[in-house]
Amino acid sequence: MILTVLCAGALRPAPSSNPPPSQSPFGSQAGWSPAGGREASDRFLHRLGKADQLASVRAAPIPGEPLPLESGEEAWCRARFTVQPDHTCAAAAAIELGGQPGALILRPVHLHAGLDHVVLDPPVSLDLSDAEARALFEAAVDWLAPEPIRLRYLSASLWELTETDPAGTGFSALRGASAARASGRNIDIWLPRGHASRNWRRLMNEVQMLWHSHPVNTERERAGRKRVNALWLEGCPPASLGAPFSALASNDPVVRGLSLSAGVRPLPATSAAELIAAADSQSRLIDLPFWRDALAEGSDDPWAAGWQAFDRWLASLPRDVSPDWLERAEVVLTGEHSARVFRWSRFARLRLWRGKAPATWLDDLGLAD
Numbered sequence: 001m002i003l004t005v006l007c008a009g010a011l012r013p014a015p016s017s018n019p020p021p022s023q024s025p026f027g028s029q030a031g032w033s034p035a036g037g038r039e040a041s042d043r044f045l046h047r048l049g050k051a052d053q054l055a056s057v058r059a060a061p062i063p064g065e066p067l068p069l070e071s072g073e074e075a076w077c078r079a080r081f082t083v084q085p086d087h088t089c090a091a092a093a094a095i096e097l098g099g100q101p102g103a104l105i106l107r108p109v110h111l112h113a114g115l116d117h118v119v120l121d122p123p124v125s126l127d128l129s130d131a132e133a134r135a136l137f138e139a140a141v142d143w144l145a146p147e148p149i150r151l152r153y154l155s156a157s158l159w160e161l162t163e164t165d166p167a168g169t170g171f172s173a174l175r176g177a178s179a180a181r182a183s184g185r186n187i188d189i190w191l192p193r194g195h196a197s198r199n200w201r202r203l204m205n206e207v208q209m210l211w212h213s214h215p216v217n218t219e220r221e222r223a224g225r226k227r228v229n230a231l232w233l234e235g236c237p238p239a240s241l242g243a244p245f246s247a248l249a250s251n252d253p254v255v256r257g258l259s260l261s262a263g264v265r266p267l268p269a270t271s272a273a274e275l276i277a278a279a280d281s282q283s284r285l286i287d288l289p290f291w292r293d294a295l296a297e298g299s300d301d302p303w304a305a306g307w308q309a310f311d312r313w314l315a316s317l318p319r320d321v322s323p324d325w326l327e328r329a330e331v332v333l334t335g336e337h338s339a340r341v342f343r344w345s346r347f348a349r350l351r352l353w354r355g356k357a358p359a360t361w362l363d364d365l366g367l368a369d
Contacts, residue, residue, distance in 0.1 A: 002283045003276065003329040004245070006255070008073040009306060011335030036132045047310060047326055051342040058338040065189055068091030069177040070335060073292075076332060076339035081241045088235030092257030097154040100258075101239035104161040104171055104186035106151075107134060110226040118185040123157060123179050126226055130156045132216045133266050136228055143210050147203065157229075172236055179232045190232050204231055208304030237261070249275050250287035273318055276325050288313065 013295040059068035059075035074089045093104040110121045133156035148165040163169045176192035217227040243262040251269040272286040290307030330343040
């Protein structure tokens, strides 16, 4: 069996936000003491130190831009699922909701003004109810009715747009970053670019003005909640992908959507232990969401919080799961810009030189993103 373990967001953050090498990867939260302590993840880190780094996947930068539009996780998913350049991984989140290939996926979001720029808030922080989303959706549908586009409601967080005159609008050719990639940042370099970008901005500005005085936003503001004041373009969902895995366990809408597009029905994340214990030779993926979830929740130290959650998960695995299961897997750690892939060769277990504290040899391995 080839088992792939996806640890999205587990690479150490950029150097400017690194803790000193002498610190634990769990940060400075001395009061943290879950069942099993830190032993489980310490063992994992020591094992990882003996593994072979098979590959490094780095998101491709945009010509003339300082940063790539995709995160390390998106770049790895694109390569592993063979997503075509005109599709985006983030838009795959709509597939399980019935999103159609060739359509564009939109996400209602909140933008807030900084001193000299506009910042996208993490979409999960919007906490938009179905009733609120439908009211805003219907207002946008009525306002945009004269335009050569059609909107379809998928969920409170994802809507679908189709072009009735694709050659005239050209919106499907626009390229921008996902909301997950752009969250917490100045939106200037992440907005859609392409020959139709000016017309796109016009439509989105009209929606912003329409929603400014909408009763939903008036009530949300009165209650001290964030206004819904923009639509974010996630791109086109991928279609008819290759199937790199015969089974997949994940709760992440993007990973599940990619699996469905590859013709594999995804299992819930609770099935991870079942896939670990499987004895056949099929290729499997388990998606461990701990670092991704911590980041979305706005933790003060998402990297440390993710490792803490990972430790609790390791300690909770059933006793019949072999303790050396990781040494039969490939582990993918992703960060803001890159992904690192590790696997244990038959000689890896003989390496005795990895005797340092985990946080120290993480730096030795170059596991900073």
